[in-house]
Amino acid sequence: MATLKINENEKLSHIAPEIYGHFSEHLGRCVYEGLYVGENSDIPNENGMRKDVVEALRELKVPVLRWPGGCFADEYHWKDGIGPKATRKKMINTNWGGVMEDNSFGTHEFFELCRQIGCKTYINGNVGSGSVREMSEWIEYMTFPGVSPMADERAKNGHPGPWKVDFFGVGNENWGCGGNMTPEYYGNLYRRYQTFVRRYDKAAPIKKVCCGANVDDAFWTEGVLKTCFAQPQPDFAHGFMDFLSLHYYVHPGGWKHKGSATQFDEEMFYTTMAKALYMEDLINLHGSIMDKYDPAKKIGMSVDEWGGWYDVEPGTNPGFLYQQNTVRDALIAGITLNIFNKHSDRVRMACLAQMVNVLQAVVLTEGPEMVLTPTYHVMHMYRHHQDGDLVRSALSGVKTVGAGSAAVPQITESVSVKDGVLTVTLANLSATDSEKVALELEGGDWRVCEAKIVASGDIHDFNTFERKDTVVERDFTGMDGLTATLPAASVVELRLSK
Ligand code: AHR
Secondary structure: EEEEEEEEEEEEEEOOHHHHEOOOOOOOOOOEEEOOOOOOOOOOEEEOEEHHHOOOHHHHHHOOOEEEOOOOHHHOOHHHHOOOOOOOOEEEEEOOOOEOOHHHHHOHHHHHHHHHOOOOEEEEEEOOOOOHHHHHHHHHHHHHOOOHHHHHHHHHHOOOOOOOOEEEEEEEOOOOOOOOOHHHHHHHHHHHHOOEEEEOOOOOOOOEEEEEEEEHHHHHHHHHHHOOOOOOOOOOOOOOOOOEEEEEEEEOOOOOOOOOOOOHHHHHHHHHHHHHHHHHHHHHHHHHHHHHOOOOOEEEEEEEEEEEEEOOOOOOOOOHHOOOOOHHHHHHHHHHHHHHHHHHEEEEEEEEEEEEOOOOOOOEEEEEEEEHHHHHHHHHHHHHHOEEEEEEEEOOOEEEEHHHHEEEEEEEEEEEEEEEEEEEEEEEEOOOOOEEEEEOOOOOEEEEEEEEEEEEOOOOOOOEEEEEEOOOEEOOEEEEEOEEOOOOOOEEEEEEEE
């Protein structure tokens, strides 16, 4: 039996809701079909947005949505996506399947989607193939409140008032698809481009995201921060940036042969668990470099692309990155979100890749049908951590499961408190064994007021359009006082009150 000691009176850091963010790229069937079907579709929609998907996302309490990419962002020219749809310029989506992009989902549609979901906006600008002027005019178009050429254009296109851009990314993966730059080169471009990302809304200034590293590329983090981190400026409380990003995907079989989303043996399962746990090493690695420049932790780390990435489902377009989502993905989500909570002093935003029909999606669609994935249900349970305070907690007596380089601790956890209610989330990484976890609290008469679980009999289980409820959130009945018996391969949420 393992023990989870909770010091509920010791608050360590605030859990920014944005840690539970999402990412939607013009890639495959994420934006088109998944989120947006157009006003004339037979699929029930409001202003072109699928009603079923939006409703599911509202239920998830999505805090923030990143758009339009990804690699797509550095080829996106925003002016192609405004004005009458019939005359919008068409382009080739060279990154993702070489398909035609008709730009029918553009700036206005993105803000409408976020309005319907009820989330903050995170827009990613184009540094790789876009000009400073283009970026600066986009900001003016979206956020300038008075009379100006771009604000007038926005009004002409049906939106007189400014929108709120909460976060703005200055380029994406500029070490790779965003221009194959060196850190110093990008760092200098970042200084220049971000200058023209004007903060017209002084009361709620746009928060700027600088492109950070791929996986363990400490050279990039060091080089970028050396070049463009600046001590507080008159207009920038935190120097030139508010966030530095990090991208990390779990490829169980490696980048070239990632492996199937649904068919894997136990060894591959544990390899996946070990690779999900690696997120913590990466946060420590890049966080320690950030600490050198920014010991007060004013800059947040934004892990704005994370999740499992497998071979596409057989028979689907390889450029569309469509994959199924099993109990294994529920565990990736449970493990990763526990890590983010534990590091919420530095990690202040994260976006699961991606929202619908792409990579580790929370929703899959097929025509008018929609199915929620195991990952959806885990994120739904974990929503109670949003805006909570992380409290000190530690496990003891945890067994090791798996073997060799894929030997992993059986249990991971995180605990937060909000409005006097504790939220405890636990993941059991064993493919085969249940385990008891005894909760030990500091004091008071805590009792479990809600207990939920995402699990299934088999680590390969997933939901289909025919059978949507194989892996869903259910009531958890494995409590005996304050001792939980976690079934094999499960993610559990316990809520405790006095
Ligand atoms: O999410 C898919 C792609 O992965 C994104 O476009 C890119 O930023 C990353 O390499």
